[in-house]
Amino acid sequence: MNSEMNLRCTVFEYQCQHCGKRFKAPVYTGSGYGQFLMRNYVSGHHVWLDVFSDDVINEMDQLISAHPAVSSLGENAQSDIFQKIVGYLYDPDSEGNYYGIGIDPQCPFCNAHQAKSFREVFPNEYMELSVVRITARQWKQMSQDEKIEKINQLIQGIIM
Ligand SMILES: [Zn+2]
Numbered sequence: 001m002n003s004e005m006n007l008r009c010t011v012f013e014y015q016c017q018h019c020g021k022r023f024k025a026p027v028y029t030g031s032g033y034g035q036f037l038m039r040n041y042v043s044g045h046h047v048w049l050d051v052f053s054d055d056v057i058n059e060m061d062q063l064i065s066a067h068p069a070v071s072s073l074g075e076n077a078q079s080d081i082f083q084k085i086v087g088y089l090y091d092p093d094s095e096g097n098y099y100g101i102g103i104d105p106q107c108p109f110c111n112a113h114q115a116k117s118f119r120e121v122f123p124n125e126y127m128e129l130s131v132v133r134i135t136a137r138q139w140k141q142m143s144q145d146e147k148i149e150k151i152n153q154l155i156q157g158i159i160m
Helices: 057-065 075-089 137-141 144-159
Strands: 005-016 022-027 035-040 046-050 099-101 115-120 126-131
Touching: 046 126, 057 075, 057 144, 075 099, 075 144
Parallel strands: none
Antiparallel strands: 005 022, 005 115, 005 126, 035 046, 035 099
């Protein structure tokens, strides 16, 4: 089952690139490497990705790294591309909107997703965020060729 878990997040203050207003949003700064709080591109809702217990991410990583436009890149550039596209390989929400790693939170004033700056609130504030794991039902139903083609389209989309 996809049970909810509570994450202790640090509150950050963001300034919106679009309207300039400031707002607060939770950021997961916890155990770090391999664990990501993914944000929805449209709704701003969160899901949880734990690389160590996820059963499809190694396969996604291998297929992305094997792509001809990626395989010759350095490690940082490869992980950059990986972070940009991996959210599109998992399931979107019920409205069909995808989640991503490292997505800026949505501005509550103008709905933009681009932060001009952000910083930890001081004195520190924390909040509990209830999240479920991201699922990969669509991915698991795809053939190997379909997976490679989907990754190819996503990579074309960010490289072009
Ligand atoms: Zn704004």
